[in-house]
Amino acid sequence: MTSDVAAAKPGIPRNPDAETLDPFHGVDFSKLERSLHRPRTFMSMLWTVIVSAMTLFALIPLFSVLWLLVWRGGRKLSIAAFTQLPPAPLEQSGGFGNAIVGTLAICGMALLISLPIGLLSAIFLAQAKPDNRLASSVRFAGKVLTGFPSILAGVFAYGVVVMATGGYSALAGAVALSILMLPTILLTSEDAIRMVPERMKEAAIGMGATDTQTVWMVLLPAAVPRILTGVMLAIARGAGETAPLLFTALFSSYWLLWHGHVKLMQPTASLAVLIYNFAGMPFANQVELAWAAALVLVVMVLIANLIGQSLANRQVQ
Amino acid sequence: MPTETQISKPPSRTQAITDTAFRALCQGFTWLVAVIAVIIVLKIVLAALPAVRQYGLGFLSGQVWDPNKKLYSILPEIWGTLYSSVLALIFGTAFGVAAALFLAEGFTADAVFALLKIVNLQFHPFWGKLPVQVENLLSNLIELLAAIPSVVYGLWGLFVIIPLVRPACHWLHADLGWIPLFGTDLSGPGMLPAVIVLSIMILPTITAIGRGALLAVPTRLRMAAYGLGATRWEAIFAVTLPTASRGIFGGIVLAFGRALGETMALAMLVGNANVISVSLFSPANTLAALLANAFPEASPKDVGVLMYAATVLLVITLLVNVAGAYIVQFTASELEGEKV
Known part of the structure; x- marks a missing residue:
């Protein structure tokens, strides 16, 4: 039967030879x-x-x-490095305890400034309609500010705080750093809130919740891990910045807490500026301290990064 | 039996007022962000105005910086900023795009299975997820490059890169000194160490954005190229790279913006000399490094001049960043509908 059909069609030989049995015939x-x-x-x-x-x-x-x-x-790292004050030239011991405290204080203050602003405007951006002009321009400004040179944030803080208050201070450094932290917090928080499933939001509205209740009871609790990721990344960036602190917080060889007073309006030491100052000195002790301070700074920054990334991964699972 | 009002009820008066207030608060803070962005620009530009009036456009074209004689001009710094950034961009783009291709085009899986094949374990189901894990590990490692503070890179450059490249620079200058690129000798800090460190710092930006753009290329385009008989690299050069080119280009522009504004590594490595030179080994200066070095010691009269320099840097980086953000945003929305 089949052979008859095959025979009826012209062009197909009745007795297939090697050429038709092997479709790859002639291929090298x-x-x-x-x-x-x-x-x-x-x-x-x-x-x-x-x-x-x-x-x-x-x-x-x-x-x-x-x-x-x-x-x-690692060679220079010891208890003394964490507890002592920076050495004067030609002095053989010393540490950078005040710089660690200073870095934490400046970063904390910068976070106090940038977190409320960033989070509240992120809530507005996430809830805004797509055609909202204010939301889209602020979003674009945030993206442009992400690449804002850190030195210009220092120049701005110099003009706004240092010139107004008449001196270098931890507050001026914090203002400079908060400008650099703001876009990271703003954009990651907006993404975090937007990633909460739409049906959770609809369920809350269906229950009669106001927008505010929806935000505080549904959206923010679900978005917290991702928001914290953004905050940790912002802290990591702020802690490592040197340029904006050079002429805002300056440097100091004394503790931030002196005779029971926290001196926020005085020049304040930070790890990053200490590394910069000591790296250029011709004294071996200072250069070794700069390396030890760099190790401490990098460990701090990497820990902040790792916490942020692990929070982001937990949310995905 | 619960009545309807117990399950859901309209907001009470306090709740309604809280809601309105909170919404107004959020909108207010959003306006605040917009105002801050404008104030940052205005504050710097306005502080520069007296110096702009005094020095005019000659500030941009002269080559002298002498605070004692009150002579200021920043052409060497503008040249140094652009020259170092462009050079760093060349190296950073080459390595950044290579790493993006390696991480996005499945080369990691090849490498992993080639290694497993040596010990004859390539068919064991245990290794099924390994390529993805290695890929994530590698891309996290490259992102770590961006996490290291720039002052640490500066320290590393001073004590590792400069001693490392100096013998090669001596040799190049001695034997090939007639080429303008090698026209001077490296005597410590200079353009080349700064460019090397700068390109390492911008590489993660290019790799991250480039990888995203490559992964966004629809799989069917690649498959079509393979179906036509293209080798893997013919498909990459003819199909994948051109399709992802705009996203990669946006990443390169953003990286350029970062390079222009980078301060600490350059302030520590570039030599801070008021020189215009094509030579890779000559010391130079950049706008950001000038600001970092001169601001802490500036008298109130000099601050205006430095603000003028800051304005120039602001204008350059703002233009580049707006262009980069615009390109990345535009590309993202364009490819969104094409994902398979």
Whole structure:
């Protein structure tokens, strides 16, 4: 039956020979194999090797930095480094306890300024309709501010706080850092609130909740891990910034807490500025302290980053 | 039996007032962010106005910076800012895009399975997720490059990069000194160490945004290229990269903005010399490094001049950042509908 049908169709031979049984007849398989002798596949392999090598090469600086921090910074690390004040030139001991306190204080104050502003406007942005002009322009301003040079934040804080109050202070440093933290907090919080499933919001509204109740009882509790991710990233960025502190918080060789008073309107030490100041000094002790301070700073920044990332991952699962 | 009012009821008067107040508060703070953004720009520009009136456009074209004679101009700094950023962008783009391709185009899976094949474990189901895990690990490591504070990079550059490149620079200057790029010798800080560190700092931006753009390319486009007989790299060069090019370009522009405004690494490594030179080994200066060095010691009269320099930096970075943010936003919305 089938052979009859086949016979009726012209062009298909009744007795199929090797040519029709083997659809790949006449194809030279060695031409299709990956081979270094063929320009097309050779180029492909060459590019793969180049790209892999470049990616690994790009990671060398990371490991070099971390290794040197542990090797050179770890040697100098001791209890004294955390509890003592920075040494004068040619002095042989000393530490950077006041700089750690200063960094934490300046970052904390910057967070106190930027968190309320960032979070409340993020709530507005997340609830705004897509055609809201204010929301879209603030969102765009936030994106542009993300790339705002940190030194210009320092220049701004200098003009607003230092010139107005007549002196360098921890507050001026905090204002500068808060400008750098604001866009991160604003944009990640908006994303976090938007990622809460729409049906949770609708359920709350269906129960008769006002917008405010929906935000505080449904949206924010669900979005908290991601918001905290943004906050931790902002802290990590703020703690590492040097340029805006150079001429706002300046530096100090004394404790922030002096005779029972917290001196927020005085020049204040920070780890980042200490590293910058000591790295350029011709004294071995100071350079070693700069490495140790860099190790402490990087560990602080990495811990903040890791907490932030683990919070973000927990939310995904 | 609960009545309807017990399950859901209209908001009470206090709740309604709280709601209105809170909404107004949120809107108020949003306005505040907008106002802050405007004030930042205005404050710097207005503080610069007296200096702009006094020095005019000659400030941008002269080459002298002498506080003692009250002579100020910033052409060397503008040149240094642009030159270092462009050079860093060349290195950063090459390595950043390579890493983005490696992380987005499945090369990690190849590498992982090639390694497993050596110990003959490639078919064990336990390793099924390994490529994805390695890919995430690598991209996190590259993002860590961005987390390290720039002052630490400066320290690293001073004590690692400069001693490392100095012998090579001596050799290049001695043997190939007739090429303008190698026209001077490296005597400590200079353009090349600064550019190397700067390109490491902008690489994560390019890789992260580039990887996102490559992953957003619809799979069917790649499959179509493979179906036509393209090798993997012919598909990448002819289909994937062109489709993702605008997103990658946006990332490069944003990285350029970062490079222009980067301060500490440059202040520590570039040499702070008022020189215009094409040579890679010559010391130079940038706008941000000038501000970082001159501001702490500035007398009130000099502050106006520095504000003028800050305004120039502000205008340059603002233009670049607005362009970058606009390109990235535009590309994201364009590809959104095409995801498979």
